[in-house]
Amino acid sequence: MVFKIGLLGLGTVGTGTVEILLNPEGRHPLLSELSLHRVGVRSLSKPRSVNIPEYLLTTDLEEIVIDPAVDIIVELIGGLEPARSLILQAIENGKHVVTANKAVISRYGSEIFDAANQKGVYVLLEAAVGGGIPVIQPLKQSLGANRIHKVTGIINGTTNYILTRMKNEGADFADVLADAQRLGYAEADPTADIDGLDAGDKIAILASLAFGGRIKLEQVYCEGIRKVTATDITYAEKLGFVIKLLAIAARDPHATPEQDLLSVRVHPTLVPKVHPLASINDVYNAILVEGEPIGQVMFFGRGAGSGPTASAVVSDLLNIVAVLQMQEAEIVSPVVTHELMSCTHQHYCKIAPMEDLITRFYVRFLTKDSPGVIGNIGTCFGQHNVSLESIVQTGFQENLAEIVVVTHDVLEGNFHQALNEIKSLDSIDSIPSILRVL
Template sequence: MLGATFMGVKLGILGLGTVGTGTVKLLQDKNGRHPLLQDIEIYRVGVRSLDKPRDVQLPEGVITTDLEGIVNDPEIDIVVELMGGLEPARTLILKAIANGKHIVTANKAAISRFGAEIFTAANQAGVYVMLEASVGGGIPVIQPLKQSLSVNQISAVTGIVNGTTNYILTRMQTEGSDFADVLADAQKLGYAEADPTADVDGWDAGDKIAILASLGFGGRINREQVYCEGIRQVSKTDIAYASKLGFVIKLLAIAQNVKNGHRDNSLLSVRVHPTLVPQTHPLASINGVYNAILVEGEPIGQVMFFGPGAGEGATASAVSADILNLVANLKTNHAHLNPTLACRHQHYSEIAPISELVTRFYTRFLTEDHPGVIGQLGTCFGKHGVSLESVVQTGFHGQLAEIVVVTHDVREGDFRQALAEIAAMPAINSIPSIFRVL
């Protein structure tokens, strides 16, 4: 296709669910939109069943169940993969690439796990893989990292990138509700899946921060090395205490350069976990199903991208923008891949284990109401080099005293060793909450 005479672009779309339907609607609604839409033909749309009612009208013969036929069709220039999941999405993407087709995808799971395989194949075939919709729904963040911010040395990418968990935590904060009650309500309202595991256990956010870290720091990320911790253990008690201390609790996805030196030789911390965020921080006010990604670098300083993190229209906006980007490149008859659109890195970034993270911690203890317990805690923490910022006995749970501790910066491994020793003390009943502090 590269170097050929431009004759318009034929799309093969895989999947006609929420995002696929939104994309078709947007591509069909050409009035008042970008003139490049006139050069796009929706040539084939692949679905699992022809019997399902659709919210879009397409010419007879366009919708098919022959997904392999789409990726093998020589008439199709761009394959738009909107099925989600790992398989058959991965196999179909690779077959389309082998047939010289460009890819647009919203599939964060496939990209985060099989990105090395997919991008290596794409570079060899001389085709693009576009993935703006894979992170942050309609928020433009992938292309800015590739292009607008590409000359910066990125030091950190910190995001609220999962709308379901942000919605749950926001309602827990504003209503004083329990996690289980809000989750059940979110499922009824359609904000949470029937099986919410990928969202509430941090897996979805882990896929997304792996992609953002790869783009921000110029190296491939091994998804298995991304630390993921979800929000199931967040209680309304902790949200209330966090508020009194000047924090809100958010599920953050963080990629951070933890070693000075050249960008190509960075040691990265890439992780997802509930975090106490200062109420003055830009991410503290991001509520409901909204997403936001804060990028920090030199010389730019801080830039934040904010918007709807999911939904038919928002995600279709990102998918369609990628399609237009490809059409523009094909129309200008590039003989070679545009390096600001193509994947440029080959090596894997070195990921620091979570035990090496240096951060502050919030911890809540339930203890027997004995004299000297706070002193014992302080002594044990001090033995392991853990400096305490504050120690407060907040009240009682039945016969048990409740003590909340916030540390200064400490290496996580040292902190966990201290906690293991503290947990074995006779006066300690339990340690119900441990959260990192931004």
């Protein structure tokens, strides 16, 4: 049986997907069971790097999702609308869906998966997180026997590229960002990347899979890299750290089993040089999963690009075809495969507020060069149960003393209460940097 594909979008990833579908030689034999039936594009006259028969192209994307001949819709147009509406319309018409759209899934996943479960179709999204890195299906299936404790990832290639360049060259954020935009590593509007929003979408998806519940995106804490400076990267290096934008989803180890609270967050972080994620550089992504009994397992590879992401898209297509063929041959029960392939959890995970997070902090102060400054800072922290690992004066900036503090594990709420008190001290000029420490 040949399964007909309706492809929405022929951009970078869409082109990579078509190249695989049209050149199945030497690849998985199930590719011969896939046929490109219609391709939705914005313009019929645009030059393309793949040779597609003109009769397959259309600008009417709705026509594709309602076409009774189409078995599987591949949504690669990105954005929220019309992507969301087209996915829902495809499901309503009984079609399986493969998507790389993390923004739609993180915001409307509940609506989409409810509709898919009701219709008995599959929605697969391996390409939505980590490009070509296979992490979605492992979390859904291969690691299903584990109790996952923590998922920590570098899952935005743009910010990782910027931070790598800043570290290697001692350059400032604004200069590297401008260069990244010129080279095509950063969008003209880089907000979603550099403010942590793209990583927030992705960690919401990973958290949902890892912890078996839905995630409200508005409860995911997102902080980007705009305030990270070359000075902070230099100090981090001296202290034995590198700075990475981390996306973290973790069970609260201090919560009771009944509470089962999670922290789900994105922020720049000082990562010890000995940590597995510290060596992930440039546009590469990596996701570290920690659980019981498996311990640690890390997924690493290219997090974006035509080939890697198209690889993930086609792997989802192959999974759907394999399952449908087994069901057709009555080798497995449709109920069993639907449970494995679908999103079946209905409840929402409980997300702890950030003030309840226990973590370490790095803080850089600029202060007036007056006696007792370090003592006053230490006293304020101590009065709020913030224990300090180190506090040192590192030098001067334009007649202001620079003081760097690293804390032990502290309650975030206590830390910020202490910081608010320190800000009111006459000797404090400014606090240029506050970063968490892994």
